Amino acid sequence: MGTLDWIILGSTLLFIVGYGVWRTKGSKSVHDYVRSGSDAKWWTIGLSVMATQASAITFLSTPGQAFHDGMGFVQFYFGLPLAMIIICMVFVPIYHRLKVYTAYEFLENRFDLKTRSLAAILFLIQRGLAAGITIFAPSIILSAVLGWDLRTLNIIIGVLVIIYTVSGGTRAVSVTQKQQMFIIMLGMFITFFFILSHLPTDISLGKAMKIAGASNKLEILDFSFDTKSRYTFWSGITGGLFLALAYFGTDQSQVQRYLSGRSLRESQLGLIFNAIFKIPMQFFILLVGVMVFVFYQYNSSPLNFNPAATSAIMESNYADDYLILQEGQRKLEEEKKMAQNRFSSALDLKEYTAIEEAKQQIISLNTKDSTNRAAARDLISKADSVVETNDKDYVFIHFILNNLPKGLIGLLLAVILSAAMSSTASELNALGTITALDLYKRNKRGDFSEAHYVKATKGFTLLWGIIAIGVASIANLFDNLIQLVNIIGSIFYGNVLGIFLLAFFFKFIKGNAVFSAAIITQFIIFILFYSLIFIYPTGEEKLGYLWLNFIGAALVILIAFIFEAFDRFLIKPPIKG
Template identity: 45%
Template sequence: MSSADWGVLIFTLVVIVGYGIYKSRGTKNIEGYLLGNQSLPWYSVCLSVMATQASAITFLSAPGLAYSSGMSFVQFYFGLPLAMIVLCITFVPIFHRLKVYTAYEYLEQRFDLNTRALTAFLFLVQRGLSTGITIYAPSIILSTILDINTTYTTLCIGSIVVAYTVYGGTKAVSYTQMLQMSIIFCGLFAAGIMVVHLLPGDVGFSKAIEIAGKMGRTNAIDFKFDWNNQYTVWSGLIGGFFLQLSYFGTDQSQVGRYLTGSSVSESRLGLLMNGLVKIPMQFLILLIGVLVFTFYQYNRPPVFFNSYELNKLERSSYQPQLELLKADYGKAFDRKQIQINKLNVALDKNDRAVVDAQRVVLRQADDEVKAIRGKVTDLMLKNDKGADINDNNYVFLSFVTRYLPRGLIGLLIAIIFLASMGSTASALNSLASTSVIDIYKRLINKEASDEKYLKASRWSTILWGVVCIAMALYASKIGNLIEAVNILGSYIYGTILGVFLVAFYVKQVNGKAVFYAAILAEIMVCICGFNQVVTYLWLNVIGCVLVVVLSILLQLLIKNKTAAVSGNG
């Protein structure tokens, strides 16, 4: 990066962190630290909720996902608006009326301590692991720019986020997220314009989309019902609805965001606006990935997008074999570009027969290029068995650093940093609040002063920061990051959602029945997931339904057994 880019990056980060710390000054009690004294307006709630969900993973992995497999991932969010409506009707007023710090406090009031502890534990496991992945995402950026191992950049970034979260608590998180999302929207819009601007003169926006479509990258909607297809309208509407309802309704990283609203109305409005804006925002991010794909049909992409791993291979004894593969790659790309130009001419002439023929030829050419890339990754593994051979997460970053003008590169990289800082800070704050409220205050030290609980919250933030950074060091092994986070959540969210639905709507079920139902459901979800019985979005439906059905059946068994014992007595 140029000095101008470094200047923009550093200035943006310093302003954001400084603003958050300034706005959160004077936090002296646990309510202010964990809930921001419930004083934030709806627009702050909306942007904070969005920023918590839109981590650096979104801006690194989503364009890479669209580049490699198309836009079908947008269907993942189709259940979000429905989930927001249900949340506004049920969860939000209940949590505000009970004046809880965490979602899991309510479960003890409704059931018992065991159920509260189980759901809190499941949340801590899931969110702790997921936060490690969100810390890893921006470390990819620094490692690419500086050509150093992600271990060092992970430690650096993780430490920065932990520091300002420990100092300011939820107010620092919410206020920085509001400013972050404003900058993010501007930066994404600028990136989309620049991609189109960099395309050849005779390839405008509509033709770029058409070319990508002929090569299978604009497949946004799929109405087929297929248990084994990860992204369809039905998996998004049904599975996505259950996942989003559980995420926003029972995950403390999100509950903690809208509990900061100054009233039920402010929290509701913030959530509803999030439901309306999120799908267009995600569509735009995926669309940028599709445009980058078209750009690379006219400009040769690197043989491997992760420059750190590629440079490592170039310095190894396998460098001669790599050079031969690069030569083959260049020839294959040149042949492919001839076919792209033929497609371009056919589209101008509206010659359907030639367009259909070129579509087949181009997909074959694409397969040839992929085969050569596969040989490169094989060399990487021969050179280093621990090499990160998934470069999906580096596609957009590589484009940004190679082709965008000075200043804008720094701004876009700052955006990815800001997104990571916002979502990571929210997660650390929620992990701390759950640990202190649901475990420390409830089970270990029930009568401590408010000052002591505040101190425990800060130490808990530090502890979880260390755990999440440790997890981040292993995140390179898990493939596409945005999918990894959602897959991990799908193993747990359905079960937790089922517990809350029983708590709200099945009044005859008690704590013992729902506790064992949740354990059985979680075991069965893990079996289904590990054996790939269905794709991951459906795990949310399975977990939720199992908890509800099993808890009702177990309650009947307990009731009958109690009646039988009473009769014998």
């Protein structure tokens, strides 16, 4: 990184922190601090909702996901537009009519305090873990850039977010996220067109897409009913739908964004904005990852994109074996480049037979490439059992640091860090709010002033910031960060969504039945996760994690029905006559 990169990166981050503190100082009431005075317009809500979900993990992991596995991940979002419509028609009107500060406040009105507290605790567990991961993700970036210790970077990033989140509450999160989304999308568009301009002169966008398609990177739709596959059309519109319903309808980090709307209509328009633009945004980010793949068909890439893994192997007794693999990889890259040129020429001449022959050669070379990279991971594991060999999350950052010009590197790092700050700020804001209002205020005896609860919310936000930094310090890459966040959410979201669906649509179900059903469901989901989805030690999933959202919601509803029927007709049979 050059001086210009540091200036752009530093000034962007300082502007976001300073702007957030300056615009939002002086929140005196819970209404101002938690609901931003209920004066946000639809475009602020829409951008804030989108920025909350689009964390650094999105811009780190999604391009790497597309680089390795293609565009199929976009199916994960297919249920989102329908979920947004349902939330606009059912969830938002109820929240606005009751003038609640949190989603779980509604559950006490409908059921009882213990059900409200249980749902709040489930939220705190999963969102507290996710907040740590959203801090950990950008720490990977700066660790690769600076060579600094990950824990030190976790603290620095966490503190930056805590400063303006504690200071300004929901308004601070919302006003900074508009600037952050502008920086994010500007950086991604510049990167896309930079890659396109640095491909060989005869490679147009259309031809680049055909090159990606020849390597099966553009297979978007999978209509198979294979439950082992994580991303299919059916898992997207079922499990993805239930995940989106739970996330946007019951997760306080999102609910708090649209509760700040000046009217019901403004809140609904903000969510419809996301229903329209979320899938295109994710499609474009995946497409950037595919373009990075095409770029590396004509340019050399490391056997493993994690610099720490490369350092570990080169300093071990397996260095010579790794060098042999690298030499083989260099020869393979030359073969791939020639194969791509043959494929390109065949496309120009429109010779079908030549196109198919070149495509089969590309597929064969890609198989050899995968074999080489797997062998490299095995060697790295032998050299250092601790270092992370899975390099999906390092693909995009490697491309940024080694190929972009000075200045643009700083901008792209600012993009990823801005995304991290916006998402983490929303999460800490929601965690502090839930702890203060759903647990502390509701269970504390005595009357206290608005200022007391504002201070309590700030204090809990600070506490959760510290906890998130702690989680980040012990986090691991698992398989892929963006998948890890969604896996954690899927373990809890289905259950919570089922509780809300019972509250909305099944008026005869009472609190005791729901509370018992939720506890039993959560235990069942844990068992399902460890027996069918958790990939260690067998290495094979038997069920895609997205299905947990549907299963959790269905289970809690079914069990609640059973408990309510048992209570009504067996314990308390109806009186005759």
